[in-house]
Amino acid sequence: MRIVIVSNRLPVVVERTPTGLEVHPGSGGLVTALAPVLRERGGLWIGWPGAVGADEPELEGVFARFGAEAGYQLRPVYLTAEEQEGFYHGFSNEIIWPLFHDLQSRCNFVPEYWTAYLAVQRKFAEVVVASVTPRDFIWVQDYHFMGLGRWLRERGLRNRIGFFLHIPFPPPDIFCKLPWRREVILGLLEYDIIGFQTPRDRENFADCLRRLLPGVRLGRSRSLLDIAFEGQRASAGCFPIGMDYREFAALAAQPAVVARVRSVRADMNVEQILLGVDRLDYTKGIPERIKAFQLTLSRYPELHRRIALLQVVVPSREAVAEYQALKAAIERLVTQVNGQFTKPGWVPIHHVFRMVEREELVAYYRAADVALVTPLKDGMNLVAKEYCACQVEGNGVLILSEFAGAAVQFAKAAVLVNPYDADTVAEAIRRAVLMTPGQRRPSMRRLRATVGRQDVYWWVRRFLSACGVEAAVVPVGAQRRGAGCRRGGGPHATPRAGGPTPDAVVAPVPRKRRRGEPPLKGRHGASAARSSCRAGLSGDVSSATGAP
Secondary structure: EEEEEEEEEEEEEEEEOEEEEEEEEOOHHHHHHHHHHHHHHHOOEEEOOOOOOOOOOHHHHHHHHHHHHHOOOOEEOOOHHHHHHHHHHHHHHHHHHHHHHOOOOHHHOOOHHHHHHHHHHHHHHHHHHHHHHOEEEEEEEHHHHHHHHHHHHHHHOOOOOEOOOOOOOOOHHOOOOOOHHHHHHHHOOOOOEEEEEEHHHHHHHHHHHHHOOOOEEEEEEEEEEEEOOOOOOEEEEEEEOOOOOHHHHHOOOOOHHHHHHHHHHHHHHOOOEEEEEEOOOHHOOOHHHHHHHHHHHHOOOHHHHEEEEEEEEOOOOOOOOOHHHHHHHHHHHHHHHHHHHOOEEOOOEEEOOOOOOOOHHHHHHOOOOOOOOOOOOOOOOOHHHHHHHOOOOOOEEEEEEOOOOHHHOOOOOOOEEOOOHHHHHHHEEEEHHHHHHHHHHHHHHHHHHHHHHHHHHHHHHHHHHHHHHOOOOOOOOHHHHHHOOOOOOOOOOOOOOOOOOOOOOOEEEEEOOOOOOOOOEEOOOEEEEOEEEEEOOOOOOOOOOOOO
């Protein structure tokens, strides 16, 4: 059985050089996890190649050469500028993206967007039908293609088809605002397996079925929700996506990253660094986070000079007026906070607005004492998981929005907050920076064990198994060593819950307190100073770079 992946974009970067077109593999976790599976079975990936300014024959040639080397094929779907505008920028990102993130006031329900969406579904369906054999398993990715199953079935395709939604699924009161709600829900039922990130997403989907499809029958078999409606049968399950834990943890231990960590700490010159890493998007709650940090400094002056926020924002959709306004709002807030609190030798917020290379990102993760991952709504949020993977000495604290999908897995070990409640977030920041190493380490150990055990390879195995597809899905590093994905000894052993991870043996990076500066004190005078040694480290900005 061959596996065929369908996504909005092909998993490659195409660029023109003086010698011609070059194709490079993408660096996201999904690509990393699926490439070995596709290679094993001679798989196929179908998607839009991007606007690369090349004619189709030239692209077909470079894709064929890439496929011969990679061990799996790429099949491009070419879209016109009008199709891309209506389907991607319009329906996908001006309707579905805000609606599914509970921000319906930002939706732009233009009928022409729906027309463009249907046209692109049909175009993709034609390429899929022409490319697959009856025995292939088809795995469709994300909200761009909720309706693709319908067009595949109408063209007579009887293959087993799975669908995974990477973003949240809204409750009925929000979903039903979509003018084409019934068409979308019926389109999803054309898939054999519908995957969601969290139980809440699956239950929201079930509630929408009950609301919109009278007579629908819902049942349970194993961990799946079974759905029957007018002769259609489908199943829905929860499959929380992971990231490449081993890759990030290994990179965090590299000498070059250790050197960068020392440099970041020396430059920021504070006892504890707070970190935010986000793609520029209104769902990430960046202005709300900065306001909460401002409240922290106002309410707890004893933290002045001792903490600083490093806020990394990766550019996204800068040509869109809404995103330009968001960027300006963030910059105004940063200026306001720094103007209010900056003192000689101390700047409260360090704002980075640019693309960030992987090694630099890992250094930021490792240098940070506290991660502020506070989206207003998120399907999962892999930044939270990447941060934990990079905390190789286990001294970090994760402050996480209760509205991120990751909160389901991390509820017992992260500090959960309501990102709309600045008072709660400010108190959580204070509590996090006053935690002793003895208070921090047990929670981070549990977080890292979860991230390491439920990584992106685990996610692929679970979804394919639910679809009846057996595949050897193991980390790339383990494949090279012939180790597989085993428990037990060795550098790629899966970490056990509650125990140390195999990556934790690294050289510590010492932290120095400013000369003449006393240790942080808790409310009752107990010392909350950090120990002198700590260390730690996608979509993505491996996670943050993934555009909606």
